[in-house]
Structures are given as C-alpha cells and as structure tokens.
Amino acid sequence: MDEQALHDHIDSLRAASGSAAIGVQIFDYETERTFSHEGDRWFHAASTMKVAVLVALFHAADMGRVRLEDRLHVRNRFRSIVDRSIFRVQRDRDADSAVHRRVGRSMKLIELAEPMIMRSSNLATNLLLEFLTPDYIQSTLKKAKVDGVQVLRGVEDSVAFDHGLNNTVTPSGLVALLRLLREERLFSESARSRMLAILLAQEFNSMIPALLPDSAQVAHKTGEISTCTHDAGLVLLPGRRPYAVAILTEHPPGLDDTQKLVAKVSRLVYEFITA
Amino acid sequence: MKVVDGLTLSAEHRALLRPGEMLECDGQEAHRLPRYFYEIDSWAHAKETQLTPHFTLSELITVDCREADLLLHSFPHYVPCAVIVLARYLEDFRQRVEAPVCVAVNGGYRSPAHRLGGRPNPHIWAAAANIYRVGDTWLDSQKSIERYARIAESLGPEVYVRPFGFNPGETDDHLHVDLGYLLSTPRGYSELQ
Numbered sequence: 001m002d003e004q005a006l007h008d009h010i011d012s013l014r015a016a017s018g019s020a021a022i023g024v025q026i027f028d029y030e031t032e033r034t035f036s037h038e039g040d041r042w043f044h045a046a047s048t049m050k051v052a053v054l055v056a057l058f059h060a061a062d063m064g065r066v067r068l069e070d071r072l073h074v075r076n077r078f079r080s081i082v083d084r085s086i087f088r089v090q091r092d093r094d095a096d097s098a099v100h101r102r103v104g105r106s107m108k109l110i111e112l113a114e115p116m117i118m119r120s121s122n123l124a125t126n127l128l129l130e131f132l133t134p135d136y137i138q139s140t141l142k143k144a145k146v147d148g149v150q151v152l153r154g155v156e157d158s159v160a161f162d163h164g165l166n167n168t169v170t171p172s173g174l175v176a177l178l179r180l181l182r183e184e185r186l187f188s189e190s191a192r193s194r195m196l197a198i199l200l201a202q203e204f205n206s207m208i209p210a211l212l213p214d215s216a217q218v219a220h221k222t223g224e225i226s227t228c229t230h231d232a233g234l235v236l237l238p239g240r241r242p243y244a245v246a247i248l249t250e251h252p253p254g255l256d257d258t259q260k261l262v263a264k265v266s267r268l269v270y271e272f273i274t275a
Numbered sequence: 276m277k278v279v280d281g282l283t284l285s286a287e288h289r290a291l292l293r294p295g296e297m298l299e300c301d302g303q304e305a306h307r308l309p310r311y312f313y314e315i316d317s318w319a320h321a322k323e324t325q326l327t328p329h330f331t332l333s334e335l336i337t338v339d340c341r342e343a344d345l346l347l348h349s350f351p352h353y354v355p356c357a358v359i360v361l362a363r364y365l366e367d368f369r370q371r372v373e374a375p376v377c378v379a380v381n382g383g384y385r386s387p388a389h390r391l392g393g394r395p396n397p398h399i400w401a402a403a404a405n406i407y408r409v410g411d412t413w414l415d416s417q418k419s420i421e422r423y424a425r426i427a428e429s430l431g432p433e434v435y436v437r438p439f440g441f442n443p444g445e446t447d448d449h450l451h452v453d454l455g456y457l458l459s460t461p462r463g464y465s466e467l468q
Binding site for chain 2: 066067070071072073074075076077085086088103104105106109131
C-alpha cells in the first residue's frame with residue numbers, strides 16, 4: 001500500500017463511519033518514514049493528555065524535583081481553572097476505582113502514574129496534574145520541543161469545559177510525545193524504560209492493538225469522550241524497529257462503533273508499515 | 276518520648292521549624308510557634324507510640340511530599356509537644372462517636388515549611404486534625420460534616436470546628452477540629468533562652 005492509498009482508505013473509513021474527522025500521524029523507526037493525514041489538526045485531547053502528565057512526572061523525577069516513591073495525599077477535591085470553584089471526580093464516571101478507595105490516605109507518585117495510564121484513572125490524573133501544575137507540564141513539553149499537546153486543566157473541570165477551555169492535541173503532537181520514550185533527548189534510559197512498561201501494561205486494548213497480530217506489543221494510551229475516540233502508541237513488532245502512531249477521531253455524540261473505526265485504521269497503518 | 280528544645284536543633288531544622296518565632300498572619304495576627312518538640316527517631320517509633328488507646332503518634336504526623344525534604348525523608352522527626360493534648364481530645368471525640376476516627380494525610384501536624392499553603396493554622400502547632408471518615412461515614416457532605424461538628428464542639432468551648440462550605444476557612448471534604456495556637460512546655464523546661 002502506498003501513501004495515497006492509505007489516505008484514500010482512511011477517508012473511506014471516515015465517510016462510512018459517520019465520523020466528522022480522522023487524524024493520523026505515523027513515524028516508523030525502521031524506515032524513518034513519516035505519514036500524516038490531518039496530522040496537525042487539533043482535537044479535544046480526552047485522556048490522551050495523561051501521557052503528557054506521565055512524561056512531566058518522570059522529567060521531574062529525572063531532574064531530582066520529585067521522587068517517584070514519595071507519597072501524595074489522595075484527596076478528591078480540585079479547583080476549576082476558570083473561577084477556582086471546587087469540583088470532584090465522579091467515582092462512577094472514573095474507569096478506575098482503586099484510587100478512590102485511597103481517599104484520605106496517600107499513594108506513591110508511581111502508584112498514581114500506573115492507574116492514570118493503565119486504567120485511565122481520572123482521580124490519579126488530577127492529583128498528579130495539580131501536584132506538578134499545568135505550567136510545569138507545558139514547560140516540560142516545550143523543553144522537549146513537543147508542539148501539538150496543550151495541557152490546561154484537570155479532568156472533569158466542567159466550568160472550564162463550558163468556557164471552551166480544554167486540553168487539546170494534534171496527531172503529530174502525540175507522536176512527538178511518544179517518541180520521547182524511544183529517543184535519548186530528554187530522559188534517562190531508566191525513565192524511558194519505566195514509562196514504556198507502564199504504557200505496555202495498558203488494560204484498554206480495543207483500539208490500536210485489537211486487529212494487530214498477537215506478536216505485536218503496543219505501549220499506548222486511549223482517550224474517549226462523547227465526541228472523540230482516540231488511541232496513540234508505540235507498536236513493537238518482532239524483527240523490526242517500532243513505529244509510533246496516533247489515531248484521533250471526532251464524531252457526533254452517540255455514534256456507534258467508534259472504537260472499531262480506530263482499530264480498522266490501526267490495521268491499515270500496520271499493513272502500510274509492513275508492506 | 277524525648278523532649279528537645281527546638282532552639283538547640285541544627286540550623287537546617289531551625290530554618291524549617293522556626294522554633295519560638297512569631298508568625299504573622301496577614302499582618303493582622305501573630306502567633307508564637309512551638310519551641311518544644313518530641314523527638315521521633317524512626318517511623319516504627321511513631322507507629323509504636325500509642326498516645327491514647329485509639330491514636331498512635333504516626334496517625335497524627337503523616338504528611339505527603341509537600342513537606343520539606345529534610346523533614347520528610349530523614350529522622351529524627353520533631354513534633355510539637357501539643358500533639359499529646361490533641362490526641363486526648365480526639366480520643367474523647369472517638370468515645371462520643373463510638374466509631375473509628377480517621378485523620379487525613381497532612382491533616383494532623385505539618386511543619387511551617389509544608390507547601391500546602393494557606394494561612395498559618397493550628398496544624399503547625401500540632402493542635403488540629405482533619406477528620407475525613409468516622410466509622411463508615413465519609414465526611415464529604417454538609418450533613419455528615421455538620422453532624423460530627425456538633426459532637427466535636429460539645430467537647431468544650433476551646434474546640435473550634437470549621438463550618439461546612441466551599442470558601443476559605445470552610446471545609447467540604449473533612450471535619451477540621453482545632454484547639455487554637457496551643458503551646459505546650461513540658462515540666463522541667465523553660466521559656467528562657
């Protein structure tokens with residue numbers, strides 16, 4: 001499959017699915033080839049922004065600013081970036097309940113990072129984001145020369161949402177972020193290895209990995225809200241270097257099979273890469 | 276527990292604990308910080324130290340990584356002597372509610388160097404506790420907080436509880452109980468320099 005064919009297939013899938021937009025960015029370490037389909041289009045980040053929080057946490061640890069084994073008070077109480085009003089993460093809307101069970105007590109920073117990625121814990125995310133601060137996360141991304149990832153606020157800040165203040169990403173931004181896990185630009189080898197292990201332990205595997213061969217390992221992070229379904233990750237295949245891919249979709253609320261759409265695009269990308 | 280005069284501590288500890296210093300609050304109030312501390316040589320020591328039948332020292336000094344690095348990571352730890360008085364009040368409270376009383380992390384003693392911010396408050400004197408749970412009841416609603424606030428207030432006029440609410444000085448996810456800016460000078464020790 002050539003690049004034009006991949007563009008055409010993605011467009012066909014988008015049209016057939018009823019989605020409003022699909023953005024795809026690929027970087028293949030084997031060939032150093034880049035592919036971009038609406039790669040610089042901005043999307044609501046949903047939970048893909050949690051990778052940026054992970055990266056900033058490990059950067060803070062590498063810089064000696066924090067220790068990953070240090071403990072943080074688990075408190076479900078956050079302030080909106082708009083008016084400082086208080087909001088809480090709804091337990092029944094959070095994919096992970098383990099962190100909620102620790103309210104009042106403390107957890108190690110690394111113990112928060114793991115459920116933030118592996119089970120997309122919103123509470124863990126907000127705790128780490130509040131601790132690190134959005135400014136620190138953005139400064140880490142700037143230092144890493146990662147454009148295309150904007151982290152403004154925590155999850156479920158509905159006042160900010162109503163004001164149109166959201167975390168946003170582009171497919172190329174997410175791929176640049178994932179490349180930090182492979183390249184010796186910002187992190188120690190130990191940090192890269194630990195972040196990769198956390199992303200490899202992802203428990204939500206119905207998108208990028210779903211239609212890939214069993215031999216594929218995927219270090220990835222999904223993100224879903226009512227109008228967006230995303231997945232971004234590093235795909236590790238036997239006998240070749242990995243590729244980084246971000247597949248972001250935007251669609252009307254309530255659209256069916258949006259995860260399947262991402263899985264199909266992931267399969268197309270795999271066929272393109274391995275052709 | 277061994278009592279130490281904070282003025283004899285290392286320069287690094289004095290800079291963080293500021294023993295005996297006057298602490299200004301918004302330029303309108305000033306309170307003298309604790310000078311006498313219990314010396315805790317290990318976390319095991321804190322867990323083994325039963326201040327009252329239901330409260331160990333460790334429960335009242337647990338902080339997170341917003342505490343100053345030296346005070347968080349190295350022993351000995353130093354805890355203002357008023358912590359024993361706080362424990363006695365919490366024990367009385369526990370007897371009245373007839374259920375386990377859980378004090379939050381950062382919700383007992385924390386040093387003046389703790390990065391949680393806000394106005395100086397009796398936590399720095401080891402004279403305040405943030406209770407987040409009583410038995411199976413989470414104190415995260417107006418009803419539960421006010422119910423247990425009334426019981427805490429019934430311990431005596433010296434007990435202050437923050438009202439329920441979302442503004443500064445109010446609480447919405449725990450019950451804050453304090454005894455004011457309580458200083459304890461153990462017998463045999465002096466306020467003379």
